[in-house]
Every structure is written in structure tokens, then in C-alpha cells.
Amino acid sequence: MKTLVVVGHPRLGESTTQQFLKVAASECANVTWHELQLPFEVTQEQALIQQHDRIIVQFPLYWYSAPAIMRQWFDEVWRMPLTTGNYRLLRGKQLGVVVTAGAARNEFQAGGKQGATMDEVLRPYQMTARVTEMEYLPALPIYQFNYLSEQAKQELYITYQSYISNPEHGHFAGLEQWLLARLDLLVTTMPDLAPVLAQLRANQEELTDIAQQVKWMRQEDDE
């Protein structure tokens, strides 16, 4: 799976969040980091989209929308010939959104200070994915990055890497598999990790077995 991360930020150099995400992305194989700059070479931009399976649009939330440069990218690039023939060039790809917000998570809910959920704010992306028959990935909103604790930042680092590079992001078994593969690479420099990983793998196997048994029993009980 190849991922294209499209970053639309009018002042990219000043954004510590985007720098953090860029470092995280640089560790992932098969990820292309693409910072939007005007003017767009539309043919090249369209080719980039075609060459990748998972398209991530990444931007700060400005007035409940994407910054102008991201908006302009959609307007200029997401059109013929990319959208020709019932969107056949986009169909089956994935679309994900990484959005950063200066407001707190709990403000984004009905009755909260912002009055709407982030999913409602991002509805146009969901609709775009729907009409082009792309698979819409649940968005990854990052709220108040600068206030995150060190622990929360480390968690975000891995969650973001999984979001852009894990084919099965969002499923526990998929996360398990992806993390174990990443941890395997550490063993050469960290031999003490080997027996720990063996335990984690034993858990993984047992979980798969027991989940299957439970599934059978549920079916049996339903009959």
C-alpha cells in the first residue's frame, strides 16, 4: 500500500505540529510527503494521486474549513481527467483526513462551545469519498497539540504512523500485527526485547484462537 500525505498549510515552517508529523511520516516506508505549493502543476498532482492507494489530506482547521490552498488543490486537481468515467481512477482508493484544531476535543460536540462534532465539520470530505467510491477513513483530529503531555505526544506519534501506513488501521488485530512488525525491527539493537515480543506474539495467537471459538459459540447459541 502506498500513501500520499498532502499537506496544506499556509505557514508550514511555523507549525510545530506539522514538523512533528513530518518526522513521524519520514520513518514510514511507502509514504510520500507532499507539501502543497502554488501554482499547481495539475497533471503532476493528478498523477501523484493515481500512483497512491491511500490519500491523506492534512491541514489546520481555519474557520471550520481547510485553508485556501487545500481548497484550491481540490478545485484545480480533483477534476477531469482524474474524475473522468465515473471516477474510475479514484474508485477503491482510501481518503483520510488529518486535521489540527486549536480548540479542545470536548468543544466539538452538540452543546459544546463549537456546537458540532468534527465529523460534521468534515462532512464534505466524507461526501467526496462517497461520490467517488473511495473508502473514507475515520478522521484523525489533533486537538491542541501544544498542550499535549509528553505521553500523549508519543501516543500520537504512533497513532499517526499507523493512520498513514497501516493497511488495517482501526482494527485491533491490524494494530497488533502492525506494531509487532515494527517491534521486530528493534530486536537487533535491543536483544532484551526478544522474549517480551515472544509473549506478545503468544497473546496474539491465543486471541485469534479464542476469538474464533467465541464466534462459533455465538453462532451456535443463535441457532
Place this chain on the structure above:
Amino acid sequence: MIDPNNEWAEQQLAKLHAQATTYPTQALLRAARQLVVAQDQRLDQLRGELDGRMWSPQKW
């Protein structure tokens, strides 16, 4: 933690996390700690469900 082996694994990961010198390694080991905790919890829940279904009075 239910399984002592998982408790051991979690402790080892905490130690390795403290010794890790680079940010990506620290982040990955923290995720591994969370993974073992989640695995332990899920195993406990699934074992519980299996047990519950096996001994269900409906089957007596």
C-alpha cells in the same frame, strides 16, 4: 493485569522504554506497553465469554 506473564512483559517494556535513547523507540515501546495491557484485557474478556457460554443454564 490478569496473566503474570503479561505483567512481566509490561514491566520489561517499561524498563526498555526508560532506557531508550531515541524518540521513535520510546514512542514505539510505549505503544507496545499499551498493546500488552489491551491484549491481557481482551483475553480475559473472551475467556469470560467462552466460559459463560459453555456453562449457560440454557444448555442444561
